[in-house]
Amino acid sequence: MVNIRSNYLEQTPVLRWVSESQLEEIHLATLEVLERTGVQVDHPEALKLLKDAGCIVKDNRVRIPNWLVEDCIRLAPRKIVVANRKGQRVMHLESNRVYFGTGSDLPYTIDLETGIRRRSTKKDVEQACRVMDYLPNFDFVMSYAIASDCAAKASDLHQFEAMVTNTVKPIVFTTHDEKNTRALIEMAAAVAGGHEELRKNPFLVLYSEPISPLVHTREGIGRMFACIEHGIPVTYVSGVVAGGTTPVTKAGCIVQMNAEALSGLVIAQLKQKGASIIIGGNGTPMDMKNSTTLYGSPEHAMNYAVMTQLSQYYQIPNFTEAGCVNAPVPDAQAGFEAGINLLMAQLTGANLVHDVGYLEGGKTGSLAFLTMCNDFIDMVRYMGRGTRINATTLAVDCIDEVGPGGNYLAHQHTFDHFRTEIWSPQLFNRLFWEIWEEKGAQGIADHAKNMAKEILASYQPEPVKESVRAELQKIIADVEKDEFSA
Structure with a gap:
């Protein structure tokens, strides 16, 4: 095979699920x-270009x-850089x-x-974005909810309005068709201060x-082409x-997903060389007992680990899932399912990790669960930073000063480092x-529900201009x- 930029930067720790030779296979x-x-x-x-x-x-x-x-x-x-609503380049999709x-x-x-x-409803989109704008471990937003109380032909645009007016964070959006995509781009240009400003620092990404x-499909490619034309x-x-919709084997599922992603990439590059394309996929298995999609399954996390490695093999930014579960409510099952696949996403080095906070296999949302996931992300990010090993953290002098039978509670070394060496959840x-x-004998779900209520009662995101x-x-x-x- 021609050498396809197979060397990529690594951080510690990094999980490799399959070998380099298996990726090539x-x-x-x-x-x-x-x-x-x-x-x-x-x-x-697209047919003519191909x-x-x-x-x-x-x-x-x-x-x-x-x-x-x-x-x-x-x-x-x-590398693809995505800005926030204020034009600040905050997401560097690379490595x-x-x-x-x-x-x-x-x-x-x-x-x-x-x-x-x-x-x-649309209000649910607004409230979810306000909560995510406040919570520090959410880096970008999607609509979370459907604006089902709005006119169906423009519900996607109502969702974008709800997002862009309730958060400054980058937005990943969906639309019904090419026409609405072009309308949404006009809305984004109005927010950014014109098409050129939007092109320089795009604050949104099409899904x-x-x-x-x-x-x-005609509409899928039409949406993509509309965005490529505007950078x-x-x-x-x-x-x-x-x-x-794919082979049941994990390897066969990944091959087909990769074929669909790479053929889309080919179409994008034929439309415009260097078009900013993000690959990956949403590879959930089917539960053969009841036909549900298994968002919280081990296969889900394993498929994404390999898809992430493939994107790194190609050195192209990737889009994947984590923090999404089959549990219908924010219970112990939900916490375990979300935690496992969030940790896998962090350790494999995925770029855009979406669907955090999904319940019931992608049918139900909960602001309380979103708030819980903020803590889950904080924990996996803490673990993803790895163990610092240097002269200070090895603490040989500290051990010698305390000596046999002593204790470290009052030692300056403990005071200097406990905040960074011991994770502290909310x-x-x-x-x-x-x-x-x-x-009050409250559990994490109670605390999360109260925190979400407090955010909505007291926090207002930076507004957009009335004009x-x-x-x-x-x-x-x-x-x-x-x-x-358009």
């Missing part, structure tokens, strides 16, 4: 799928030669830098006041995807169910039983009345 299998089986492409411009580049095209089936795939991998940027955020479009929400599961197995980064990744209970009872808010509302109204034109 997956890559070669992916090339075989793309050249032998090919993909279906339902976008006329044919002109040397692909075998018959009707809408495209077989992509391996040399073209490897050429396009080399064209894709190895093993890890950023956490929520997912989008949850149809149900567990009401913070009543505890009842109900349909999500679009093919349809498994191996179909690139907005694109995640173009598979959302699969192993055993349903919500975890570490009290003796009697003290815990005196303080910008009015422009956002005008664009949405034009789409609702079918009067918007």
Whole structure:
């Protein structure tokens, strides 16, 4: 194989789930799928670009030669920088830098006041973004909830308005179709101060995807092309169910996901050399007993570990999942499922890690669970920094000064280092039983619910200008009345 930038920066500790030779085996299998089986492409411009580049095209089936795939991998940027709403470049997607955020479009929400599961609304998007704007371990936001109480044709734009007016953090967005994508780009340009400012420091990333197995839809590519034209980064990744839309074997699932991601990358680079594309995928297996997608399963974390290594092998930023669970409520199962896959994402060095805080296999949201996940992320980041080993931390002088039979509690070395050497959570209970009872005998879910309420009662994110808010509302109204034109 041609040498594809296989050397990448490493931090300590870094988990490697498969070997370099196994990665190459997956890559070669992916090339075989793309050249032998090919993909279906339902976008006329993309079909022409592929044919002109040397692909075998018959009707809408495209077989992509391996040399073209490897050429396009080399064209894709190895680093993508995403700004926040204020134009500050805050997310550097490269190497093993890890950023956490929520997912989008949850149809149900567990009401913070009543505890009842109900349909999500635009207010739920607003509140989730306010909470995430406050919580330090969420680096970017997605809508979390669906604005089901808004006009369906513009609900995606209502969600973007709710996000951009309730957080300054970077946004990963979804849209219904190409037309609404272009409308949303106009909204983003209004916030950024014009298209050139948006291009210089994009504060948003598109999430679009093919349809498994191996179909690139007209709308999926249309959304991607609209963003490429305006310099907005694109995640173009598979959302699969192993055993349903991919082979049930983990390796087969990964090969197909990689084929879908790399064929999307080829299309992006043919549209514009150096287009900011983020690869990866959402590789959950199917529970064969009840047909659910297993977000909190071990296979879920294992698939993403390999997909992350593949992106590092190519040196292309990746998009993956963690902190999402099958538990319907924020209980012990939810905590374990979220913690395990968050730790895997941190240690493998994934870049954009989304869907944090999903309950019920991606159907239900909870502000209390989001708040709990802030602590979970804090813990895995602490572990991801590794163990510092130097003359100071080895503490030989300190050990000698205390000597046999002494204690370290009053020693200056302890005072100097305990804050960095012992992790301190916000919500975890570490009290003796009697003290815990005196303080109300509350568990972490109770503490998280109270904290979320306190955030909503006391915290307001930095607002956008009223003139910008009015422009956002005008664009949405034009789409609702079918009067918007890009």
